[in-house]
Amino acid sequence: MDSFASSLLVLAYELFAPGFCPGDWVWATSTAGALIALFPVLGAVTVAIIRKGTGNRYNAVTISVFAGIAVLFVLLLPLLLMNGISGIYRAAFSGDPTGLGGNGDSLKTELCGFVGVQSEYLGGGQNVYEVLFYPSNDALAYGYYLGALVGLPLLALLFIALQARSAFRRGPSWPGRFFWGSFVALFFLSVPVEANTAVHLWLGFLPITVLGIIPVALIGPPSWSAIKRSEQQPERPPERPQPPPYVPPEPEPAPPPQPPKQYPPTSVAPAALAAAPGPVPLPPGAGQSGSSRYRRVRRLGHGGFGTVWEAVDNQLGRTVALKIAHAPDRDTEERMQREARALAALNHPNCVRVYDLVEEPDGLALVMEYLQGQPLATVVDSAGALDDIAAGRLWATMAGALSAAHDKGVLHRDVKPSNIILDPAGLAHLIDFGIARSKGDSTMTATGMMIGTPDYVAPETAAGAAASPASDAWQLAATVSYALSGTPPRGTRETPMAALMAAARAEPPSRLPRRSVHARLLIASLDPEPRNRPTLKSVQHEIEGWLSRSGTSADGPVTRIVPRIR
Template identity: 75%
Template sequence: MESIASALLSLAHRLFQPGFCPGDWVWATSMAGALIALSPVAGAMLVALVRKFTGNRYSGPALIAIAGISLVFVLLLPLLLATGVSSVYRDVFAGGTGGLTTGEAGSLAREYCFVGVQSEYLGGGQNIYETLFYPSDSVLAYGYYLGGLVGLPILALLAIMLLGRVALRRGPKWPGRLMWGSFVAFALMSVGVEANTAVHLWLGFLPVTVLGVIPVALVGPPSWSVIQNSDRPPEPKPRPEPPRQPQPSQQPPPYVPPPPSEVPPPPPQKQYPPTSVAPSPEAAGALAAVPGPMPGTTDAGSGRFKRIRRLGHGGFGTVWEAQDTQLGRTVALKIAHAPDRDTEERMQREARALAMLNHPNCVRVYDLVEEPDGLALVMEYLHGQSLAEAVDTGGALDDVSAGRLWATLASALSAAHDKGVLHRDMKPSNVIVDPEGLPHLIDFGIARSKGDSKLTATGMMIGTPDYTAPETAAGSPASPASDAWQLAATVSYALSGYPPRGTRETPMAALMAAARAEPPSQLPRQSVHARLLIASLDPQPRNRPTLNAVRREVEGWLARVGKSPDGPVTRVVPKVQ
C-alpha cells in the first residue's frame, strides 16, 4: 500500500506544489488529503446510483451493497491511503525514499519558515494519539493540534452525514449510519498517523467532502415510480396444492324424500328495520285523522332516527344531523335524492368502503337502513367545522399545522388504499376538524372499491373541479396518485386560502383548466412544504410521491423542528351544543 501512497503523493506534488511557506510537500500533503476525500464522495454517488434502481428497498442485496460501499470507500481506502502517506514521510525521515524518486525525496530536505526541514516536520514527530494524550508544555501548540486533529474531523463528519442524506433522498435516512459510522471508524483507526501529516491531510479532506455534495445531488434521487414499486409489499407465492388421491367411485345414496311431517317450513318474509316498514292501512287511517304531515314528507324524519338539522345538500343526497332514538346517540344520516337501483348500489358501495376502514381519522359507518324517503347511510357524527370553514374564518394554516394535516390525512388515505378503496373527492369541505383541532376524512360518497363498476350517471362529474387531478378531469380512471394530488391541493389551500390552480368563474371553466393540466398558480411559495407540494401536484401521476413517501417526508420535518405529527391542525373550537 506504501507504493500506492507514494504514487498518490507524487501526483499531488505535481498538481499543487507552490514554493512558499509552509513548503511544497506540505501543500502537496493537503492536496493528497483532497484526493483521498474523493473516495467517500464516490461512495456516496454509488449509493445514490444503487437507489436509482432499488428505491427504498433496504433489504437483501441493496443493503449489502450500501454497507459494502461504505466500508470500502469511507473506511478502508481512506485509512490505507492516510497511513500509507504517513509511512512514506517516516521512511524518508529515516533516510530512505519511501517509494518516491530520488529527486522528490531529496526535495523534502528543504527548509521553510516555521516548518523547518519538511521531512522532519512531516515524518519525524509524534503520532495523533501521542500528541493528544501526551501533549507538550505549550498550550498554544496543543490548541493548534486539538483544532486540527479533533475539530477538522468533526466538521468532516458533518459533511459525510450530509453526503449520506443527499444520497438517500426520498427515503428513510437510517442507512446513512453505515456511511458516517464507517467514517468514525476511519478517524479513530488513523491515530497512528503522524500528527503534522494528519493536520494537513484533514485540511485538504474537509473542503472536498463539502463540495462533494454537488455531484451527489446531480445523480438525483430515485423516481417516485421506483419508490412506489419498492414500497409495494411482495405478492405471496401461491402454495402448490398437494396431489389429489383418487377416490374410489361410489354411487350416491338414492334420494329419499322426508315424510310430510318433516318438511321444513317456508322461510320467513324479509324483515326490514322499523324505519323501512310502511304503515298498515289501519295505522295510515289513524295517522290521516291526526293533523300533521305524513311520515316521509317532512324534514323532521320519523321512526328510529329523528332528524334535527340539515348539515349539507349536494347533487347526490342530503346529510342530516339525527338522533338515534334506540341507542341514544347523535349520528349523521345521509339520504339519497333518487332511490333508484343505481343509487342503492352506490350507497351500498359507500357503506362497504367505509366498513372496511379502521382508521381514527376516517369517519365510521354504523348501518345502512331504509328510511321512508329512501335508503340512508348512518354514519358517525363529527362535531366541529370543515377545513374550508376553518381556513375561511381563521386564516391560512402555518407550516407545522399544515404538516400535521398532510401527514394525518395521508395516513388515512393510505389506509383506504390498502383496502382497495379510492376516495376520489378529496377537498377541504370533506375534512372535518373536531373541537380538539384534529382532522377527519369524511364523505366517501363517490368512493369506489377495486373491481366495482363505475355507477356514475351520464353527465355527472366526479369530484370537485378545483381539486380534481388532471388525469381524472381528462377522463382517465382514478388511482391512488389522483387521491394524492387532491390531498396536496387541499393542503395547498390550507396554506394559501386558494385552490392551487386558482378560482374560475364557472365549474366548467375549472374543469377545463384541470383537463388541460394548467400549472398551479396559487401555491404557498414561502412555505417549507412548497417543494413537496410542487412534486405532489405534478401533472404526471408516475412522477408524484406516494402517500407513504409524503407522510415520511413531512413527519421527518416535524421531528426535526421538534413537533409531534399528532397535534392539532387548528385552534381548539368550542363544542357545538
C-alpha cells in the same frame, strides 16, 4: 497498498508542493489529504447514481451494495492511504526516502523555524493517540493538536453526513449511517498516524468534503416515477391449491330393516289457519329500524347522493351522522351497500368510521361517526390560510388516511376542503366517502354523472379517465394548496362547467403558494401526468421528515377550533 500511497503522495507533490514555509512536502501532505477526501465524494456520487434506477427499493442486495460502497470509499481506502503515507514519512525519517521518488532529498531541508527539518516533523514525532492522551506540559501546543486532530475531523464528519443525506434524498435517511458510521471508524482507526502528518491530511481533507456536496447535489434525487416503481410490490401468482390425496371410500354398512311406517288419519285444517305456510307478519314499523332507533336532530348537509343528518341512537345513547339516499332505488342501495362495506374495512384515526347500514322510512341510511368541528374550507375562509407547519401536518395525516383507504382498495374521488373536518383539538378527519368506490366497481356511477368537485378534480378524471390513487393524490395536493393560499390551484371560474373544462384541458396551476416550503412538492403532486406524481406514501415520508427537521411532528393539531356553543 504502500505503493498506492507512495504514488498518491508523489502525485500530490507534483500537483502542489511550493518551496516555501512550511515546506514542499508539508504542502504535498495537505494536497494528499484533499485527494483522499475525493473517495467519500465518489462513494456518495455512486450511491446517488444507483438510486436513479432503484429509487427507494431497499432489499438485501441494495443495502449490501450501499454498505459496501460506504465502507470501501469512506473507511478502507482513506485509512490505508493515511497509514501508508505516515509509514512513508517514518521510513524517510529513518533514512529510507525511496518511496518519495527523486524529490525525497528535500525532506531534509528546513524552511520554517516551527517546522524544522521536514522528515523529522512529518515522520519523527508522536502519533495521534500519544499526542491526545499523553500531552506535554505545553498547553498551547496541546490546544493546537486538540483543535486540529479533533475539531477538523468533526467538521468533516458533518459534511460527510450532508453528502450522504443528499445521496439518499426522497427516501429513508437511515442508510446514511453507513457513511458517517464508516467515517467515525476512520477517525478512531487512524490514531496510529503521525500527529503532524494527520494534522495536514485533515487540513486538506476538510475543504474537499465541503465542496463534495456540490456534485452529489448535481446528480439529484431519483425521479418520482422511479420512487413510485420501487414502492410497488411485485404481484405474486396465486398459489394453486393441492388436491388432497385420494382415499378410497369405505363401504357403507347395510341399513337395518325398518318396520313399516304407520300413517295417522288425515284431519281437516281449521278455517282460521292459512291455506299455505309462510312467514309470520310483522307489526307495522317493525322492519324499519331507523324509524324507532335513530332520532334526527338537524340537517348537516345536502349533496348529490344523500342528505346528512345529526341523529341520536336511542339504543346506545350516542350522537351519530345519518346519511340517507335521495332516491332509494336498487342502484342507490347497491351504492350505499358497497360504500358501507368499503368504509367498514377502514381503520384509521383520521377517517370517519361507519357503524351500520339501516332502513329508514325514507330510504337506506348509512350510520357514521359524528365529528364535531368545522370544515377546512370554513376555517381558511374565516381565520386565514395555514402556515407551513399546519399545512404539513394536514398533508401528512390526510396522505396517511388516503393511503390506508387505497390499501383496502377504496378510492375517495372527492377530496376537497369541505370534506376535511377539523375537530376541537385541531386534528383533521377525512369524511364523505359518499362517492367512494372500490377498485373494479366501474358500474356504480350513472352514465354522464360527474364525479368530484370541478375546482379540485384531477385533469385525467375531468377528461373522462378512470379515477386512481394518483387522482386522489392530486385532489389532496389541491386541497393543501388551498389551505396555504386560500384559493384553488387553478383559481376560481364563474360556472362549474368552466371549471370542469379548465380541469379537462389540464390548465397548469396558477395560484400556488410560491413562498411556501411545500411549493416544490405541490408542483410535483399537481403534475398533469398521473405517472409523474409522487405517491401518497412518498409525500407522507417527505413531509414527516421535514416536520421532524423543523422540531415538530405530524401528530400535532392543524389548528385549534373553538367548540361551538349550542
